[in-house]
Amino acid sequence: MKFTEQVWNAALPVYEKILAHPFNQELKTGALPVETFKFYIYQDSLYLADFARALAVAGTRSSTSGELLEFLQFAQNAILVERALHESYFAEYKIELTSGKAPGCFAYTNYLLASSAYESYEVAVAALLPCFWIYKRVGDAIYANQTTPNPYQNWIDAYAGEEFAVAVTRMLARCDRLGEQASESVRNRMVEAYLTSSRLEYVFWDSAYRRETWPV
Numbered sequence: 009m010k011f012t013e014q015v016w017n018a019a020l021p022v023y024e025k026i027l028a029h030p031f032n033q034e035l036k037t038g039a040l041p042v043e044t045f046k047f048y049i050y051q052d053s054l055y056l057a058d059f060a061r062a063l064a065v066a067g068t069r070s071s072t073s074g075e076l077l078e079f080l081q082f083a084q085n086a087i088l089v090e091r092a093l094h095e096s097y098f099a100e101y102k103i104e105l106t107s108g109k110a111p112g113c114f115a116y117t118n119y120l121l122a123s124s125a126y127e128s129y130e131v132a133v134a135a136l137l138p139c140f141w142i143y144k145r146v147g148d149a150i151y152a153n154q155t156t157p158n159p160y161q162n163w164i165d166a167y168a169g170e171e172f173a174v175a176v177t178r179m180l181a182r183c184d185r186l187g188e189q190a191s192e193s194v195r196n197r198m199v200e201a202y203l204t205s206s207r208l209e210y211v212f213w214d215s216a217y218r219r220e221t222w223p224v
């Protein structure tokens with residue numbers, strides 16, 4: 009079985025919970041409170057900044073310049089997407105939040121940064137896959153069932169769009185190649201990393217929905 013098929017099946021219950029989460033259900037109908045969306049966009053800007061670093065670091069751990077280039081391009085896009093958030097949503101919604109990472113964002117970004125530096129290249133890449141693939145699937149599912157007009161149309165269009173799809177396809181092909189070449193023990197750790205990041209995707213959305221703060 010292809011690596012991506014294997015992990016999709018392994019994390020399917022997590023994906024289903026993500027899709028059913030009230031954050032995504034309300035994003036789809038447009039009923040999500042704007043304050044919740046602002047909190048999410050702010051956390052996502054903090055996320056994307058570290059996600060870009062983790063992509064770049066993972067790239068440096070590969071053994072080919074083709075892979076390095078691929079991950080540096082992903083990293084560059086993540087920085088551009090982060091900057092676009094400032095030009096669009098931060099300006100439109102006058103987001104001036106300074107609270108820093110909520111616990112959910114903190115957990116996810118630090119997991120990605122740590123795996124990119126301290127896990128093997130293959131495991132680091134597997135940890136980065138849900139960021140692409142789950143967002144693509146969530147974006148497509150919301151796009152197909154959305155209420156229009158929808159105040160969150162731009163967000164939906166970005167993740168259901170062609171440009172994002174190209175990056176996701178490249179990442180899926182990369183992961184299948186790595187999974188195919190990996191030893192059984194490395195492949196098992198890749199599956200585990202994919203599952204952990206999938207859970208952290210859920211945690212991130214849930215944190216945004218609750219506008220999570222530190223308990224102390």
Ligand SMILES: Cc1ncc(CO)c(N)n1
Pocket residue numbers: 052055056138139140143209212
């Ligand atoms: C939390 C999170 N995961 C994935 C993506 C898409 O890369 C994003 N923007 N935010």
Ligand SMILES: Cc1ncsc1CCO
Pocket residue numbers: 081082083085086087089139140175176
């Ligand atoms: C996965 C992902 N999300 C925002 S940018 C990016 C890398 C795509 O090039």
